[in-house]
Amino acid sequence: MVPRVQSDFMQRIIEIRYLVGFLGEKSQCNWWPTSFYEASSIRFLEPVFSRTTPLI
Numbered sequence: 001m002v003p004r005v006q007s008d009f010m011q012r013i014i015e016i017r018y019l020v021g022f023l024g025e026k027s028q029c030n031w032w033p034t035s036f037y038e039a040s041s042i043r044f045l046e047p048v049f050s051r052t053t054p055l056i
Helices: 004-023 040-045
Strands: none
Touching: none
């Protein structure tokens, strides 16, 4: 079982990675030319991540 401190740390890393990914998008700060977090990407990801796509 994962200790609580380690679990909290991993959750924080995931949140930071998501935030950086979102801020880097073309429609935000334009750090890279992608649009992965837009609504159109959900249709692209559905076949690959069919069980977790509704969570997005």
